[in-house]
Amino acid sequence: MAKRSSSEAVAWLLFSAGGVVSALLAPILLLLFGVIFPLGVLAPPEHAHMEAVLRHPLTQVVLLGLCVLSLLHWAHRFRYALHEGLQLKRLRAPINLLCYGGAIAGSLWAAVVVFG
Amino acid sequence: MPDTITLQVTRYRPDADGPPTLQEYVVPLREEWAVLDGLNYIKDQLDGTLSFRWSCRMGICGSCGMTVNGDPALTCGTFLTDYAPGPVRVEPLANFPVIRDLVVEIDDFMRKLPEVKPWLVREDGEALDDVEFLQTPAEMDEYKQYSMCINCMLCYAACPVYGLEPDFLGPAAIALAQRYNLDSRDQGAHQRLDVLATAEGIWACTYVGECTTACPKGVDPAGAIQRYKLTAATRTLRSFLMPWRAR
Amino acid sequence: MTANQADVRRYRPRTSVFWWVHRRSYLLFVLRELSCVFVAWFVVYLVLLVAAAHRGSDSYQQFLEWSSRPWMVVLNLVALAFVVLHAITWFTLAPKAMVVRLQGRPLPARMVAGGHFAAWAVASAVVAWIVLGGW
Structure with a gap:
């Protein structure tokens, strides 16, 4: 019988937290910056306004939290998709490394950019 | 309404070579006939060599589960007229090894089920026979829907995770563990945690949700697993952060 | 066997x-x-x-x-x-x-989901308001 897995429990909690924040914030941000502004439906915000918002400490914390948790959300779901969807169970270790390594690298990049 | 319907039934002979094949039988189409009645007509009137399991004919014994037109179903509760004019494809339950025709091997489930201790566990030493345990209707409502499970294994046939990962504990076993975890008379929740909160237990589930759709008794195994994930995650985290309080 | x-x-x-x-x-x-x-x-x-x-x-x-x-x-x-x-x-x-309880009774699933959708609407409105210069 397998042992109780605390790493899976932590991974699932982070996956869930990422699922909530990305579901709350990703659609509106993608809608604005990916569709509405590029298509010219509304004028994009001025650079000065963007900087004022992005330099606010609260925005920085929220953005970093959003990025880190969303990447951990991706890592969890993507590794399950590879394990099961593509039946790559034998490659478990490299897949986990790819997913969580990618999430950590992406989080560091986000931290450098957001606070840079 | 036509007065006959064609059943395409899986035939598999372990002693003959080759994979299962479909064989067609024409059976009477009657208002009150379920797929199981059609199979019994074949067995009694057309071809006595057909093998399948059945017992109660009233959705309680859980032994006549098969795949009807691609969906896992109890053949005693699935009516032929709903498939008229046919044909109706009757195959063995998916995700299980086939022994013969429509009979599958259920040993895997029978081995997994007792692992979750699906009975009242008491740790205070009170023998169940000696004491009366009182329970309010509200306390019973907490677990009642899970107690409707008849171990028919339709949820295992519907679950792609079980198909891909045969070690997965599976929907019914976890739902039945929750049935006792949520029972106010039970004290075995932390014993079950060691079996449930594993990579082959709840953490293997990716919430496809088909187990709940397939269940003929209105149990919601997908919901039970999802709810238990939150319980197990918070408990595991607590014993991780505060080991001195862990049991 | x-x-x-x-x-x-x-x-x-x-x-x-x-x-x-x-x-x-x-x-x-x-x-x-x-x-x-x-x-x-x-x-x-x-x-x-x-x-x-x-x-x-x-x-x-x-x-x-x-x-x-x-x-x-x-x-x-x-x-x-x-x-x-x-x-x-x-x-x-x-x-x-999540089983959300109000005075000991579990809330119906529809209300819990509804709460989440309402939070989604509020979060989206706040983000749009900030980005579009309301702040």
Whole structure:
């Protein structure tokens, strides 16, 4: 019988937290910056306004939290998709490394950019 | 309404070579006939060599589960007229090894089920026979829907995770563990945690949700697993952060 | 188990790699799981936007031009569809994991899901208000 897995429990909690924040914030941000502004439906915000918002400490914390948790959300779901969807169970270790390594690298990049 | 319907039934002979094949039988189409009645007509009137399991004919014994037109179903509760004019494809339950025709091997489930201790566990030493345990209707409502499970294994046939990962504990076993975890008379929740909160237990589930759709008794195994994930995650985290309080 | 039984040949069906194309609910499940790829893309896009804004007005303008190329708009429309699918499925499933009690009685699942959808609407409105210059 397998042992109780605390790493899976932590991974699932982070996956869930990422699922909530990305579901709350990703659609509106993608809608604005990916569709509405590029298509010219509304004028994009001025650079000065963007900087004022992005330099606010609260925005920085929220953005970093959003990025880190969303990447951990991706890592969890993507590794399950590879394990099961593509039946790559034998490659478990490299897949986990790819997913969580990618999430950590992406989080560091986000931290450098957001606070840079 | 036509007065006959064609059943395409899986035939598999372990002693003959080759994979299962479909064989067609024409059976009477009657208002009150379920797929199981059609199979019994074949067995009694057309071809006595057909093998399948059945017992109660009233959705309680859980032994006549098969795949009807691609969906896992109890053949005693699935009516032929709903498939008229046919044909109706009757195959063995998916995700299980086939022994013969429509009979599958259920040993895997029978081995997994007792692992979750699906009975009242008491740790205070009170023998169940000696004491009366009182329970309010509200306390019973907490677990009642899970107690409707008849171990028919339709949820295992519907679950792609079980198909891909045969070690997965599976929907019914976890739902039945929750049935006792949520029972106010039970004290075995932390014993079950060691079996449930594993990579082959709840953490293997990716919430496809088909187990709940397939269940003929209105149990919601997908919901039970999802709810238990939150319980197990918070408990595991607590014993991780505060080991001195862990049991 | 007798030797005779052990010798009996079982037929073990194999699950094909494309098990999810034959059934609508399985397909929807796989699309839901694939939404995570677009959640990751959203993070990349967001960080690129922040990086461009931090580098100055010129590079912010360059980012806006880059983002309005047709293939970028198409990519972001697809990504938007997937993150909306993610949000809807996520909030619909939320009451399955959470049992919210009010005065000891569990709230109906619809109300828990409704609360999540309301939070989504509020969060979206706040973000739009901040971005569009209300702050």
